[in-house]
Amino acid sequence: MNKRKNFFRSLKSFVPYLMAYPKELISAVLLGLASGVTSVMMTYYIGVAVDQMADQGQVDFPHLFAILRLFAGLFLVTVLSQYLIQRIGNRVAYESVAKLRDETFTHLNQLPLNYYDQSSQGDIVSRFTNDMDNISTAVSAVFNQVFSGMTVVLVALVFMLYLSPLLTLVVLVATPIIFLLTYIVARTSQKYFTSQQKIVGQISGFVTEMVGNQKIVKAFQREAVNQHNFETINQELYVRGQKAQFASSLTNPSSRFVDHLAYLMVGFVGGLLALQGGHGITIGIISSFTIYSSQFTKPFIELSGITIQLQTAVAGLDRSFELLDQPIEKPDAADAEQLTKVKGEVVFDQVYFSYRPNQKLIEDFNLTVQPGETIAIVGKTGAGKSTLVNLLMRFYEVDQGQIRIDGTDIRQITRDSLRKNFGMVLQETWLMDSSLRANLRYGRKEASDEEIFAALKDAYMYEFVLRLPKKLDTVVGEAGLKLSDGQRQLLTIARTMISRPPMLILDEATSSVDTLTEQNIQQAFLNMMEGHTSFVIAHRLSTIKNADKILVLDQGHVVEIGSHAELLKKDGYYHRLYQAQFSQQEI
Numbered sequence: 001m002n003k004r005k006n007f008f009r010s011l012k013s014f015v016p017y018l019m020a021y022p023k024e025l026i027s028a029v030l031l032g033l034a035s036g037v038t039s040v041m042m043t044y045y046i047g048v049a050v051d052q053m054a055d056q057g058q059v060d061f062p063h064l065f066a067i068l069r070l071f072a073g074l075f076l077v078t079v080l081s082q083y084l085i086q087r088i089g090n091r092v093a094y095e096s097v098a099k100l101r102d103e104t105f106t107h108l109n110q111l112p113l114n115y116y117d118q119s120s121q122g123d124i125v126s127r128f129t130n131d132m133d134n135i136s137t138a139v140s141a142v143f144n145q146v147f148s149g150m151t152v153v154l155v156a157l158v159f160m161l162y163l164s165p166l167l168t169l170v171v172l173v174a175t176p177i178i179f180l181l182t183y184i185v186a187r188t189s190q191k192y193f194t195s196q197q198k199i200v201g202q203i204s205g206f207v208t209e210m211v212g213n214q215k216i217v218k219a220f221q222r223e224a225v226n227q228h229n230f231e232t233i234n235q236e237l238y239v240r241g242q243k244a245q246f247a248s249s250l251t252n253p254s255s256r257f258v259d260h261l262a263y264l265m266v267g268f269v270g271g272l273l274a275l276q277g278g279h280g281i282t283i284g285i286i287s288s289f290t291i292y293s294s295q296f297t298k299p300f301i302e303l304s305g306i307t308i309q310l311q312t313a314v315a316g317l318d319r320s321f322e323l324l325d326q327p328i329e330k331p332d333a334a335d336a337e338q339l340t341k342v343k344g345e346v347v348f349d350q351v352y353f354s355y356r357p358n359q360k361l362i363e364d365f366n367l368t369v370q371p372g373e374t375i376a377i378v379g380k381t382g383a384g385k386s387t388l389v390n391l392l393m394r395f396y397e398v399d400q401g402q403i404r405i406d407g408t409d410i411r412q413i414t415r416d417s418l419r420k421n422f423g424m425v426l427q428e429t430w431l432m433d434s435s436l437r438a439n440l441r442y443g444r445k446e447a448s449d450e451e452i453f454a455a456l457k458d459a460y461m462y463e464f465v466l467r468l469p470k471k472l473d474t475v476v477g478e479a480g481l482k483l484s485d486g487q488r489q490l491l492t493i494a495r496t497m498i499s500r501p502p503m504l505i506l507d508e509a510t511s512s513v514d515t516l517t518e519q520n521i522q523q524a525f526l527n528m529m530e531g532h533t534s535f536v537i538a539h540r541l542s543t544i545k546n547a548d549k550i551l552v553l554d555q556g557h558v559v560e561i562g563s564h565a566e567l568l569k570k571d572g573y574y575h576r577l578y579q580a581q582f583s584q585q586e587i
Contacts, residue, residue, distance in 0.1 A: 010317035020096065034078075038075075045074070049071070082144075123204060127201065131315075131320055135320070152296070153296055157296065160289065163288065164273075170293075171289075199233065202233055210226050332415060344370075344406070344532055345405065352364065355387075377550075378544070384553050385553055422501055422503050423499050429492050430492070431491060436468075455495075507537045554573065
């Protein structure tokens with residue numbers, strides 16, 4: 001029952017996207033009327049033309065030629081109308097889906113970070129590619145059938161009733177049978193199409209993940225295991241896809257079988273009536289009726305012929321609107337302020353947070369950071385280091401307590417202005433498939449080339465860029481220049497420097513560079529962030545010796561806080577972490 005509700009809900013939800021093109025729809029209706037009427041009239045005049053050839057030597061050539069000329073005109077109108085309907089249909093189909101894709105992408109930008117944490121990237125991409133393409137293809141196919149097809153049905157019914165109500169009844173008997181067959185098969189196979197599209201999303205996510213991490217795959221010799229996993233998913237897709245295709249493919253041949261029976265019955269009953277006489281049935285009328293029976297049922301049969309496309313599209317609509325139904329990030333408060341002229345005082349006041357209600361993480365966390373201080377955060381994996389950053393950036397909201405910047409609760413600050421005041425350099429580097437200049441200006445579009453080169457010098461990438469044939473116009477990414485992990489990290493550091501943030505977050509920002517370069521970058525960061533508040537998450541403790549405060553976390557709690565020298569003297573948690581990285585002689 002829920003699936004049927006989803007089916008109609010998805011179709012109902014997509015109607016406004018089609019109704020955004022009223023002129024095209026009205027044009028398609030008028031062209032459909034023209035195409036339908038002329039198609040039926042052509043059939044009628046075929047019968048009239050047959051009756052002009054009564055017997056050998058009894059052919060009314062003048063009348064026959066007049067009918068042929070009229071037939072040619074009707075044929076031209078029919079072909080032109082159907083061509084224009086197809087053009088309009090393609091335009092409406094692809095533009096309406098483009099609008100749906102655009103709204104879906106806009107919605108993605110408004111979703112909270114936890115949606116991306118819990119969803120497969122490949123599955124999300126599949127919704128934009130496979131599902132959307134299936135929708136546009138099906139809409140185009142239906143569009144081309146509905147307007148002219150339904151007109152043919154209505155006009156053909158009128159002409160059939162005019163020529164012979166009895167023969168019309170023979171044709172009408174077949175129609176509900178075709179409908180019933182289509183309904184039964186479609187209802188049976190729709191569940192297979194829905195599951196098929198889910199598997200397509202899974203296989204897309206798996207391939208995306210494996211292709212993007214081939215170094216790790218090869219380093220751990222996981223090719224055979226990945227091949228087995230892929231074949232398992234692929235086999236599941238094969239099984240479900242085969243069931244869906246087989247069940248749906250029964251619709252068209254079974255509908256045509258019923259249609260051909262009706263075709264034979266028209267010829268049989270019409271022949272008997274013509275032989276008996278007195279019913280006004282002529283050979284020409286029987287000729288027209290045999291074509292009418294085909295024309296009347298053709299739109300239904302053609303719709304059954306694209307059942308696979310329709311059901312795949314409906315499954316795609318379900319998945320698309322499922323994404324659109326995901327709750328967006330909680331809007332900013334109505335009286336939210338813009339964060340400007342930042343001093344850099346940050347206060348965590350009795351903060352509680354957990355990703356899952358039954359799994360506690362951060363409890364009663366308190367911290368005061370003075371303007372311009374550098375706070376290093378250390379601890380074992382899972383201690384809550386990155387979680388603090390997520391809360392500070394409002395990627396997640398605190399469960400209890402407050403985080404204040406310059407005395408203002410960050411929930412009373414607009415997210416955009418809050419995040420604009422932080423520069424982030426993460427361990428996972430990301431560069432667009434674009435020019436170096438576009439990548440480096442990502443945080444500040446108005447940055448000049450002089451500012452870019454100054455940042456490149458501080459990040460020790462200036463000479464490397466100068467050696468490139470196109471310098472800042474060099475394309476990096478999948479289709480461009482291949483960079484080492486260290487070079488990519490250095491470029492992301494330069495990008496952050498160019499954005500000139502008043503506060504900085506470094507999450508293992510120098511993990512991919514050598515020790516000498518790391519020392520130089522640390523000095524560059526110190527120069528850049530002098531007088532500005534910064535948070536540094538570090539596993540390599542040698543990088544945080546100069547921090548004003550070192551925050552040692554364990555299971556969401558602050559177990560120690562102080563300078564590097566103070567914490568070493570305590571001979572506590574930090575001392576043990578440091579000792580694990582360095583020999584006793586270095587301490």
